[in-house]
Amino acid sequence: MPEMPQMQALSERIGAGFTGAAVERLEVLGFSALKTVRPSPADLAGSLLASAGRRAKYLVLDFEPAAGTSGVPLRLLVHLGNAGRLDVEEPAKASRPRGALARLGFADGRALLVREHGTQRKAGLWILAAGDDGPLAELGPEVEDEAFERLLLEGDSTRQLHTLLRDQRFLAGVGRGYADDALNRAGLSPFTSLRALDAAQRQSLVEAVRAAVADGLEAERTRSGGLSAARLGDHFAVHNRAGEPCPRCGERLQRVSFDSHEVAYCPRCQTKGKVLADRRLSRLLR
Numbered sequence: 402m403p404e405m406p407q408m409q410a411l412s413e414r415i416g417a418g419f420t421g422a423a424v425e426r427l428e429v430l431g432f433s434a435l436k437t438v439r440p441s442p443a444d445l446a447g448s449l450l451a452s453a454g455r456r457a458k459y460l461v462l463d464f465e466p467a468a469g470t471s472g473v474p475l476r477l478l479v480h481l482g483n484a485g486r487l488d489v490e491e492p493a494k495a496s497r498p499r500g501a502l503a504r505l506g507f508a509d510g511r512a513l514l515v516r517e518h519g520t521q522r523k524a525g526l527w528i529l530a531a532g533d534d535g536p537l538a539e540l541g542p543e544v545e546d547e548a549f550e551r552l553l554l555e556g557d558s559t560r561q562l563h564t565l566l567r568d569q570r571f572l573a574g575v576g577r578g579y580a581d582d583a584l585n586r587a588g589l590s591p592f593t594s595l596r597a598l599d600a601a602q603r604q605s606l607v608e609a610v611r612a613a614v615a616d617g618l619e620a621e622r623t624r625s626g627g628l629s630a631a632r633l634g635d636h637f638a639v640h641n642r643a644g645e646p647c648p649r650c651g652e653r654l655q656r657v658s659f660d661s662h663e664v665a666y667c668p669r670c671q672t673k674g675k676v677l678a679d680r681r682l683s684r685l686l687r
């Protein structure tokens with residue numbers, strides 16, 4: 402579940418620790434982890450990390466050729482999916498841990514290992530030529546962009562808010578965790594739609610999404626090293642906290658379960674006191 406705050410803080414740590422470091426090799430360890438064919442992993446060898454950044458939930462590593470070599474600038478994108486993790490290895494290990502997808506080894510003896518828990522294969526890597534946006538081209542605006550504010554203030558989508566906020570083509574960087582937290586902050590039902598909101602509710606949703614993500618980022622900046630912890634949810638206020646008290650009013654948080662995830666909400670703050678038993682009932686609440 403790494404979302405914008407986890408990935409942004411991770412990119413800052415990698416930038417601080419690895420900018421200028423030379424790549425020894427990118428070793429692909431997991432079948433299907435590499436989503437591109439050309440440029441090849443071998444093309445990265447000898448490149449220097451020029452910068453580490455983030456777009457949506459992607460880690461964006463830009464490389465430049467070392468002086469005096471014939472290489473070209475390249476970009477490596479890393480997406481951790483739902484259960485992907487990234488370990489900083491100092492020194493690099495030779496082992497191939499369970500779920501290992503790729504190891505980016507540096508000439509100074511360190512490495513970044515990308516791995517994935519469980520059986521879902523959602524994490525991946527893309528090697529792109531400079532100027533090729535690859536999967537980034539499809540993404541919506543970032544939370545801080547003015548375009549994001551306009552979308553929420555002027556949009557008339559009839560999709561459920563929780564689904565809409567997690568749609569990376571609509572808004573980049575928010576997933577299940579911060580969608581739950583932001584909707585609780587805004588006092589809005591996860592199952593209402595943008596079209597059903599008045600101007601004040603829309604404004605409060607803009608502010609709630611930005612505040613939830615900003616608080617998340619502040620918390621994530623207290624981590625060190627890679628992004629290795631098996632569970633990353635300790636910073637959420639509402640997400641995965643069904644049964645615990647609502648941070649706004651103290652009422653017991655409830656959940657609606659879906660096949661692959663659950664939505665947490667406060668009946669008092671968000672659904673006019675209604676407890677939603679399941680997906681079918683939730684449709685009545687729009």
Ligand SMILES: [Zn+2]
Pocket residue numbers: 647648649650651652667668669670671
């Ligand atoms: Zn509440």
